[in-house]
Amino acid sequence: MALYADSLALNLLRKNFNISNDDNKPIIALAGNPNTGKSTIFNGLTGLRQHTGNWPGKTVGRAEGYFKYKEEEFLIIDLPGTYSLLANSTEELIARDFICFARPDLTLVVADATNLERNLNLVLQVLELSTNTILVLNLLDEARRKGIKIDVKKLEACLQVPVIPAVAREGLGLEEIKKTCYQISKEKIKIKGFKITYSREIEEKIEELIPLLKRKLPFLQKRINWRWLALRLLEGDKTILVSINTYYPIYQERVNIFQKGEVQLDGFNQVWLK
Amino acid sequence: MGLTRSGLNKENINMDNYITKRGKLDYFLPPDIQEEIRAQIVGDIYQEAEKIANKVLISPGEESALENRLDDLLTSRWLGFPLMLFLLAFIFWITIVGANLPSEILASGLFWLEGKISLFFYWLQAPGWLHGILVHGIYRTMAWVISVMFPPMAIFFPLFTLLEDLGYLPRLAFNLDNLFKRAGSHGKQALTMSMGFGCNAAGVISTRIIDSPREKLIAIITNNFVPCNGRFPTLIILASIFMHASFNNTYNSLLAAAVVVAFVLLGIIITLAVSWALSRTLLKGIPSTFTLELPPYRKPQIGRILLRSFLDRTLFVLSRAVLVAAPAGAMIWILANTGFNGSNFIQHLAVFLDPFARLIGLDGFILLAFILGLPANEIVIPILLMGYLSSGLMMEPESLDSLQRILIANGWTWVTALATMLFSLLHFPCGTTLLSIKKETGGLKWPLFTFFLTTAIAISVNFLLVQFLKIFL
Amino acid sequence: MLLSDLKIQEKAEIKAIRVSGRQGRRLLDLGFIPGTIIKAIRKSPLGDPVAYRIKGTVLALRKEETDLIEIRRIE
Numbered sequence: 095m096a097l098y099a100d101s102l103a104l105n106l107l108r109k110n111f112n113i114s115n116d117d118n119k120p121i122i123a124l125a126g127n128p129n130t131g132k133s134t135i136f137n138g139l140t141g142l143r144q145h146t147g148n149w150p151g152k153t154v155g156r157a158e159g160y161f162k163y164k165e166e167e168f169l170i171i172d173l174p175g176t177y178s179l180l181a182n183s184t185e186e187l188i189a190r191d192f193i194c195f196a197r198p199d200l201t202l203v204v205a206d207a208t209n210l211e212r213n214l215n216l217v218l219q220v221l222e223l224s225t226n227t228i229l230v231l232n233l234l235d236e237a238r239r240k241g242i243k244i245d246v247k248k249l250e251a252c253l254q255v256p257v258i259p260a261v262a263r264e265g266l267g268l269e270e271i272k273k274t275c276y277q278i279s280k281e282k283i284k285i286k287g288f289k290i291t292y293s294r295e296i297e298e299k300i301e302e303l304i305p306l307l308k309r310k311l312p313f314l315q316k317r318i319n320w321r322w323l324a325l326r327l328l329e330g331d332k333t334i335l336v337s338i339n340t341y342y343p344i345y346q347e348r349v350n351i352f353q354k355g356e357v358q359l360d361g362f363n364q365v366w367l368k
Numbered sequence: 369m370g371l372t373r374s375g376l377n378k379e380n381i382n383m384d385n386y387i388t389k390r391g392k393l394d395y396f397l398p399p400d401i402q403e404e405i406r407a408q409i410v411g412d413i414y415q416e417a418e419k420i421a422n423k424v425l426i427s428p429g430e431e432s433a434l435e436n437r438l439d440d441l442l443t444s445r446w447l448g449f450p451l452m453l454f455l456l457a458f459i460f461w462i463t464i465v466g467a468n469l470p471s472e473i474l475a476s477g478l479f480w481l482e483g484k485i486s487l488f489f490y491w492l493q494a495p496g497w498l499h500g501i502l503v504h505g506i507y508r509t510m511a512w513v514i515s516v517m518f519p520p521m522a523i524f525f526p527l528f529t530l531l532e533d534l535g536y537l538p539r540l541a542f543n544l545d546n547l548f549k550r551a552g553s554h555g556k557q558a559l560t561m562s563m564g565f566g567c568n569a570a571g572v573i574s575t576r577i578i579d580s581p582r583e584k585l586i587a588i589i590t591n592n593f594v595p596c597n598g599r600f601p602t603l604i605i606l607a608s609i610f611m612h613a614s615f616n617n618t619y620n621s622l623l624a625a626a627v628v629v630a631f632v633l634l635g636i637i638i639t640l641a642v643s644w645a646l647s648r649t650l651l652k653g654i655p656s657t658f659t660l661e662l663p664p665y666r667k668p669q670i671g672r673i674l675l676r677s678f679l680d681r682t683l684f685v686l687s688r689a690v691l692v693a694a695p696a697g698a699m700i701w702i703l704a705n706t707g708f709n710g711s712n713f714i715q716h717l718a719v720f721l722d723p724f725a726r727l728i729g730l731d732g733f734i735l736l737a738f739i740l741g742l743p744a745n746e747i748v749i750p751i752l753l754m755g756y757l758s759s760g761l762m763m764e765p766e767s768l769d770s771l772q773r774i775l776i777a778n779g780w781t782w783v784t785a786l787a788t789m790l791f792s793l794l795h796f797p798c799g800t801t802l803l804s805i806k807k808e809t810g811g812l813k814w815p816l817f818t819f820f821l822t823t824a825i826a827i828s829v830n831f832l833l834v835q836f837l838k839i840f841l
Numbered sequence: 842m843l844l845s846d847l848k849i850q851e852k853a854e855i856k857a858i859r860v861s862g863r864q865g866r867r868l869l870d871l872g873f874i875p876g877t878i879i880k881a882i883r884k885s886p887l888g889d890p891v892a893y894r895i896k897g898t899v900l901a902l903r904k905e906e907t908d909l910i911e912i913r914r915i916e
Contacts, residue, residue: 131661155576178870180410182863183579208664209897210425212872214417236666242429249424263669292412296405329409330402403861410869414877414896440883448886542901546887550905555890659871659904662892662899673900 107341108196112150119160119169120279124158124191125220126204127213128175131232132161133157135204138170141273142357150175163272166279171198177212179219194318195341200226200275207237207244207259217253221287222257223322228274229257229283230267254286290304292325313342375622389703435665442539452543456632458492459527461625463597464604467519474518478511495507500705501698509697509747510689516746518685520597524566526677532608533668538660551640552647554583555658557590561639564591565632568801572808580656586643587646588805589818592644592797594635595628598745602792603631606785609759609772631793638794642825688744692799696743703740704754714755717800728830729787731779738791743799783837794826844879844893844902844910853912860909872896873910892900 108115115121126132135351136144140159149156157172173192174185181187193201201224205213221227231246250257256274260267277283291297303324308315318338326334397405441447482503489499531537537559545555556578564571571591578584595603607627647653703713714736721739722732733755741748744805753771756778775784797805805815847853855877858865872895873879882892882899890901 129661178410180866180870182867182870208429211417212420212896212898214420215413215872218413218416236664237429240429240432240664241427243426245424245426249420252420252423263672290413290416292407296412299405303758325409328397328402329406330397330399400843400861403865406866407869407874411874411876414872414874443883443885443892445884445886481855513852538901542890542892543887544886545903546889549889655905657867658890658901658903659867659906660901662901 101284104197110150110341111192111196112147113158113171113196115169119167120275121196122168122170122200122202122275123173123196123198123224124170124202125173125189125193126175126217126230127177127206127216129211130175130204130206130213131262132175132204133172135202135230135232135260135268135271136170138262138265138268142368146268152184152188154184154188159345161272162365163276166276168272168275170202176216178216179223181331187333187337190223191337191341193220194322195337196226196319200228200278202228202230202275204230204232207231207234208240208242210244217355218288218290221253221255222325223319225287226278226285227255227287228271229253229255230260230262230271230279232260232262232267233258234259234264234266235261235264252288254288256283256285296325296328297326303327311338316337373493398606432664438665439539439662441646442536443543448543452540453629453633457629458624459524460628460632461622462527462598463520463524464600464628466523470519470522471515474515475511478515479508482507482511495706501701505697505699505701507697509693509750512750513689513693513744513746514685516601517598517688517744518682520600520680521566521681522687524597525570526674527683528563528566529673529677530668530670533666533673535663535665538662540661541622541660545660547640548643549655549658551643552651552655553586553643554578554580554656555660557583557587557643558638560587560591561594561636564594564596566596568592568594568596569804571596572751572801572804575808580653582647582651582653582693583656583716585809585814586646588808588814589646589821590639590642592801592818592822593639593794595631595793596745596798598798599792601675601746602749603628606789609775609785618823630737631789635793638825688800692743693747696740696747699749700740700751700754712758716760718755727834728791729783729834730791731784733778734784734788734791738795742796743797745792745798753767783834787833790833791826791830794822794829796823796826842912842914843908845891845904845907846913847879847907847912847914848884849881849891851914852878852916853914854878856911856913857877858910864906864909868906868910871900872898878915879912 101194105115105118113121117358124132124136136157136159139161141161143161144157145160146155146157148154156172156174159170159172161168161170171192173189176183176186177193179186179190179193181315192198194253201220203217203220205217217227217229229249231244231249246257246259256278258270258274260268262268274283278285292300300339304320305329307320307323311318314320323334442451475485485503485507486499489503499696514581540562541555544558548555548557557575559577560571560574562571563574568591572588572592575584575587575591578587604624604627608624700714705712707713709718714733718732719737720732721735725732725735728735733752736755737748737752740751756774796802802815802819805818806812809815842853844853844855855873855875857875858868858873860868877895879893879895883892884891885901890903891907892899892901
């Protein structure tokens with residue numbers, strides 16, 4: 095019963111993102127740096143079963159679509175291409191909020207094999223935030239052209255997530271992606287996911303902060319990654335509390351957690367309340 | 369590593385600081401400590417990324433010497449700009465030459481079909497006015513728009529997408545950023561501007577790549593000043609006539625391309641000037657940060673790009689023909705075939721507008737043609753001919769010579785041609801573009817503003833030109 | 842020494858970022874972290890912006906930003 099109420103709440107929340115998923119298909123978020131061939135993968139997976147629109151309230155475009163594997167249908171949302179999830183721009187905010195609050199059942203991160211180190215930055219951040227993650231290592235043809243060779247098995251061991259090599263524009267890897275998504279949805283694969291640890295001082299502060307947050311924000315129980323939230327508050331991310339207020343507004347009256355302040359994002363000054 | 373860890377160690381976070389008296393969760397750490405923590409966090413993530421990358425990279429690969437040399441060339445001090453111009457001219461040239469034959473074929477095909485449709489109407493014994501509106505008005509306008517618009521777009525856009533896929537466009541922004549920065553806007557405006565060559569509406573939509581709302585607006589408003597595919601034919605035809613050229617040999621098509629390039633350069637200069645003015649007055653603000661990634665060149669998937677771009681453009685042109693050209697065609701036919709006192713509305717309006725039009729180097733019919741051409745720039749010349757020939761329907765010039773005769777017979781001089789070309793370059797955006805502006809800015813304010821600003825600039829520039837020439841001639 | 846002083850083809854190590862707030866965070870996110878190696882690759886025809894290679898990517902920055910990054914040149 096509790097589970098049912100929970101998924102109902104999740105659906106309601108997802109409506110905030112203009113996602114209608116009344117038949118409860120598994121939702122996949124597609125993330126990645128710009129220029130990684132993410133849209134090629136999206137197009138390859140969905141074909142004609144896609145449509146474009148905007149993220150609610152923003153002029154950033156969004157593509158969503160469907161694909162099928164065996165009897166299971168998946169809804170896949172293309173997040174804006176971002177270098178990180180640390181909310182420095184509208185795109186990053188959108189991507190972060192979606193993964194954090196809409197809680198997709200799976201997050202696919204597309205990485206550019208010719209630039210692994212930089213792409214891993216986003217991958218590690220996604221791993222911090224999302225539970226089920228798959229890494230798609232794209233542009234392998236370009237990598238080969240440059241003489242770059244990657245040990246995929248080792249990468250899987252380091253990141254503790256499935257890593258799927260791909261050359262999206264030739265259609266390679268797409269079947270494997272669909273299959274892996276299917277296996278995860280049927281819980282045939284369990285993903286552990288590497289969680290990054292920070293320096294001692296920061297880890298200590300996190301330990302101090304988490305019980306406090308749990309006490310003060312009980313409505314977020316089971317709905318947010320506490321460690322991640324603690325990190326955001328420690329580094330002074332002004333947008334996270336605004337986002338919490340946006341997606342859990344019914345709690346606004348009960349727990350006044352905001353302080354008056356200014357959020358500067360892309361040249362807009364939003365003075366947020368209370 | 370250069371980070372002072374003193375802040376982190378010294379501060380013992382007092383748990384009570386987290387919660388103010390009224391139970392609020394507060395930002396308890398002082399901002400400079402937060403900055404340090406942030407730097408530490410980001411540093412730790414990058415460090416881990418580096419560690420993992422080093423572990424799994426069997427061979428790190430090397431930079432491509434060829435790509436480096438190519439980039440050095442494309443961004444070099446002496447060759448960078450000339451090469452850009454050459455590339456631009458080349459693309460225009462291919463578009464012009466390549467579109468020529470298909471346009472003719474499409475035009476003859478569609479007009480042949482019109483004949484059959486007309487026969488059908490006669491067979492039905494349909495009333496003359498019905499045949500007029502539907503066939504001469506709506507169908508013919510649609511046919512004109514399709515045959516003029518579609519071939520150049522089907523060439524330009526795939527070429528542009530090819531450049532984009534190759535990875536050239538960031539180099540373009542890289543080269544031009546300084547100019548745009550000094551004009552108070554953003555280097556990415558170079559890209560939206562380039563998109564505008566194909567279609568101003570597409571250029572407006574492409575401004576989504578600009579983050580700062582202020583700079584995005586500047587890019588949207590000024591996008592009008594680069595001629596789109598719909599305006600090329602007007603520029604080319606007029607240039608060709610008054611340079612006594614024709615399309616039948618390479619030299620003249622090169623000349624035509626050269627004229628288009630000249631007007632494009634003029635458009636770019638005006639874009640920069642207006643951007644500068646806007647950023648000093650109405651759209652004042654600090655320049656946003658500019659970080660551009662220059663990705664490695666990629667081998668584009670030519671087949672797939674061409675197909676997708678082709679299909680996209682086909683859809684666009686056809687939908688525009690139906691949604692915009694058809695109603696416009698109906699209305700224009702009505703204006704041309706109804707009237708009073710022995711003249712139709714077109715003639716009446718032209719007479720009314722004439723005094724003002726003369727001030728800016730045009731005549732009543734030309735100005736009217738521009739006004740009625742608001743829905744789509746491609747129909748300006750057909751409407752003009754319709755006016756001059758007092759015919760009740762839009763005409764297609766049989767040849768450049770016959771067009772030239774008609775214009776000269778109506779008092780055209782090279783000044784008129786120049787003024788018309790200038791007005792074409794600068795005047796208000798077409799209906800589709802205005803709608804795109806409305807969509808992108810979420811309201812009527814900015815499309816209206818753009819409409820009035822561009823028209824005011826067109827009128828002023830033309831007026832000054834006319835006065836200038838009067839003094840010296 | 843500032844990043845804007847680095848000549849083309851020269852390499853350097855980042856020492857500090859002299860700006861805080863949003864701009865500083867953005868630079869951090871792009872990899873401008875103390876200790877990272879950066880190389881000036883080429884200049885735009887008009888002299889600005891300049892393209893740098895950092896963490897495997899080539900990024901172009903304006904002088905206004907490179908004036909804010911402290912570096913130490915390395916051989």
